[in-house]
Amino acid sequence: MYGQYARVELRKTPDMGMGVFALEPIGVGDLIEVAPAIHLTDKEAEHLVETPLNDYYFHHELEGGSLIVLGNGGMYNHKYPGTNVDWFTLGKNAMVYWAMEPIKVGDQLFIDYGESYWEGVEHEKR
Numbered sequence: 001m002y003g004q005y006a007r008v009e010l011r012k013t014p015d016m017g018m019g020v021f022a023l024e025p026i027g028v029g030d031l032i033e034v035a036p037a038i039h040l041t042d043k044e045a046e047h048l049v050e051t052p053l054n055d056y057y058f059h060h061e062l063e064g065g066s067l068i069v070l071g072n073g074g075m076y077n078h079k080y081p082g083t084n085v086d087w088f089t090l091g092k093n094a095m096v097y098w099a100m101e102p103i104k105v106g107d108q109l110f111i112d113y114g115e116s117y118w119e120g121v122e123h124e125k126r
Contacts, residue, residue: 008020
């Protein structure tokens with residue numbers, strides 16, 4: 001179940017650190033990745049704020065707590081408008097990524113972090 005379903009790679013970007021890029025064409029609706037995740041309680045996640053992991057975890061609105069997503073899951077950058085990948089959580093143990101529009105070889109894959117990411121958090125919108 002977990003793993004890559006489309007060929008992608010991590011690559012340095014000019015202005016966003018690392019990003020995820022397509023190594024093959026990806027069609028609308030294609031599954032890109034099922035990334036395993038580590039579930040944290042809200043209390044556990046509070047300790048991440050002062051660490052580099054602060055920018056790499058997702059609040060889990062349905063199950064409560066937060067997820068540290070493994071694989072490439074924590075490396076998809078935010079772009080809105082311009083999002084070409086959507087995601088959803090699969091219980092407390094995984095995040096699923098799929099293509100919202102056709103993605104060409106060499107394109108960077110972008111997700112929308114959602115409004116809750118920007119609320120009350122010291123992040124720079126990209």
